[in-house]
Amino acid sequence: MKINEKRVISYLIVVVPLALVLTASFFITTFYIEKVNAYFIKVKEISIAEHIESKKAKSEIWVDQLNLLFDYKNNRLVDGIKAELKHSVDMAYDSARYIYEKYYSKKSTRDIKQRIIDSQMAFNTSKNPVFMVSFNGDNILPRSLKLAQKNILAYEDANHRAIILEEIQKVRKHQEGFLESDFYEQYQSYITYVKNLNMYDYYIGSSTNVEMQRDSLKSELLKMLKSIPMDRADFMGLYDAKEPILISKKMSSFLGDDSFALISANLSKEPKWYKDTLDNFYYYSKYYEPLDWYLVYGFDTSKMSKKELQKQNELEKMLDDELDFILSASAAIVIFVVVLSLLLSRKINRIFLEYQDEVQERADELERLNESLEQRVADGLKDQRQKDKMLIQQSKMAEMGDMLSMIAHQWRQPLNQMSYLIMNIDSAYEYKELTKEYLDEKLAEANDILEFMSVTIDDFRNYFRPDKSKEFVLVSDVVNTSVNLMQKSLELSGVEIELDAQGRDLTHIYKNEFIQVMLNLIKNAKDILVEKDVKNPKIIIKTRCQKEKLIVEVCDNGGGVDESIKEKIFEPYFSTKDKHNGTGLGLYMSKMIIEEHLGGSLSLSNHEDGACFRIEI
Structure with a gap:
């Protein structure tokens, strides 16, 4: 580590904690102040809202009380008017009854009526005039100059009410009572009190203009309201x-x-x-x-009572005190944390410098180890690859006995044919039948047999030769080559083999290694079929292209693999055969070749008739 970098780190150890503490303190203090300020604003708004609601409640109570006062005064006005009217009518009634009873047997009816009318004139006032009407509507004593006609039975008030008929009905039914109507003109309400005289089918009454009385009441109430x-x-x-x-x-x-x-x-x-x-x-x-x-x-709403203003001032003072406390507390905490941070930073800086040398020493050691690590890894990979190739080759050599047996089977028939040709030539010579044409024919047959035997030797020789590089081949051709190597062995075992190739299966692979895999799978299937003595034993090999994958399946009708050993079938040195007939390396080597050398996969599954090994490349 450079000297400047060391100084920067030492500087950062001191400065960064201080900066973090100051920044955190600033944001925390600001956040808390905003929260407190928002709280007091909310409290102030609530206080103002409560003040407004309180004022509204007081205003409603005040207005309701004034309306109650209006109602009380108005009711008193109406009650007073009715009492005054009743008093006037009762006095006039008593006077009329007195005259009637005094002169009933002494004077004529006409004279008595006139005396009664004259007596009623004494009770007429401009405010509450007394009137007298007969049940036939005759206007005995008019109530005003506006209604001076002789018969007023058909008279209607401003609202088209037959008010005289209503008065007569009231008297006849109840003897007395009050009526209210716009007697002369609209919106000029009159209260009328009528009473049955119980003589001559007369009734008397008195009325007054309520609006005039209400105007007086309004003036009185206005004067009172101004003084509130x-x-x-x-x-x-x-x-x-x-x-x-x-x-x-x-x-x-x-x-x-x-x-x-x-x-x-x-x-x-x-x-x-x-x-x-x-x-x-x-x-x-x-x-x-x-x-x-x-x-x-x-x-x-902007004006408050002294009590509310005092409450607002108290809230503002509380806010100021709270803010002062927050700032003071924050400053004290910052100072304390800064001092503590400086002490801790210096301690950490010393520890850092102590460990820095130790880290540098270990870094140098790691650097020295790293210098040789790449070469060691490369050598290890090379050795592992060489071991894999040797293991494959050893596996091939382990199978050499089987291969020699296959060669013997492959050559037995051609050798028999060659022996038969020699015998034919010898017999022809002995019986003087050997001609040049016959000799050439037999020599041609012998050459064909020798060519077949030579090809067989080449196939086995190529199989045992290690692959140097991948090559492009048709997998179906490689499968045919593998089957040809096993053909005689399969025929002797009575095993039928069926090939099914679909599509163009050109693939870039290690040819001999793939042949080794196919031979292992075919031989493994043949051994199972022979061991289980399967009736009509058969091996089916299918090759096909599916999208960008090449798929090869080797299936038999040997009944399949026991589920309990399926997971172990590809493990090294695991075999279901005795130690003289199996090494346990065949399927393990096949899986390693397919997956590690050819970049594909090898899997096992059971189908209806037997086992099926599937290669995907």
């Missing part, structure tokens, strides 16, 4: 039929004249809160139907 104290953020307005009749000073200063028309346009007969129509203001309206009034009560 309110919070500094509250305002109040009163609309009569959506026309402003009372605007508090605060409402005028808060909203301005332009807002009154907007409020008037939004007024509803249903109790309702309004927020979006005016910025920073909430207002509540409620309609009081008897007076046709809309009471508006609202507040400025």
Whole structure:
């Protein structure tokens, strides 16, 4: 390691922890401050929302109480009117009854009626005039100049009610009672009290204009509303039929004249809160139907009571104190961690320097070992390859006895044929029948036999010659060569062999090694068939191309391999034969050749009739 690199590492050991500590402290402090700030903002928003909800609740209670007051005053007004009317009518009734009873037997009916009418005139006032009507609708004592005709039975009020008939029905059915109607003109309500005189089919009554009384009540209520104290953020307005009749000073200063028309346009007969129509203001309206009034009560959301302001100030002070504490605590923690980090960094730096020399020493040692490692690996691979080749060759030599037996079988028939040819030539010579044509014919046959024997020797010689390199061959031709080497042995064992080649099977392989595999598989199948004495023994060899793969299958009808030994069948020195007939290397060497030398695979499976070895390259 270079000197500059050592200095950089020593520097980094000190600086990096400090940088990490400071960075972590910065982000943690910032994160915590943001969280605390967000918390206090949320608390503040909740406090403001609670303040608004509290103000809304108070405003609703205030408006409801004023409406209750309006209702109370209005009911008192109606009750007072009814009591006053009843009192006037009762006095007139008592007077009429007194005259009737006093003069009933002393004066004529006409005179008594006139005296009664004259007495009723004394009770007529502009506010509550007393009238008298017969059950036939005759206007005995008119209630006003507007209704002075002689018979008023067919009279209808402003709403087209037959009000006189209603009065007569009320008197006849109940003797007395109150009626309310727009007697002369619409929206001018009158309360009328009628009572049966029980003489001459007359009834008397009195009526008064309720609206005039309500105007007086409105003036009284307006005067009272103007004197009501309110919070500094509250305002109040009163609309009569959506026309402003009372605007508090605060409402005028808060909203301005332009807002009154907007409020008037939004007024509803249903109790309702309004927020979006005016910025920073909430207002509540409620309609009081008897007076046709809309009471508006609202507040400025930006203004708070002293209690709420104090609460907000306390929250802000808590936030400032919390932030001061966080910054102080963070600074103390950073200082402590920085000092601790410096001490630890210096300690780590010393340890690093101590171990650095040891690491360098071991690195030098590893470098020396590495210099010879590649050569040792190459030598090992070369030795292993040589051992594999020797093992293959030794396997071939181990099978030489079988091969010599095959050669003997291959030559026995040609030698017999050669002996027969010599005997034929000798017999022809002895019987003077040997001609040149006959001799040439027999010599040609002898040459064919010798050629066959020579080819057989070449096939066996090539088989035992180690492969130097791969070559392109037709696998079906290689299979035929392998079968030819085993042909006589198969015929003597009575084993039928069937070849099935499909497609063009040109492949780049070690030819002799592949022949060795095929011979092992064919011989293994033949031995099983002979050992089990299978009826009609048969070996089927199929070669075919499937996509980019070459597949060769060697199958027999020997009943298959026991499932308990299938996993061991390719292990070295494992054999189902006795030690004189098997070495246990044939299938092991075949699998090694296919998988390691030819880059393919060799597998075993059982089918319906027997075992099937499958080669894929």
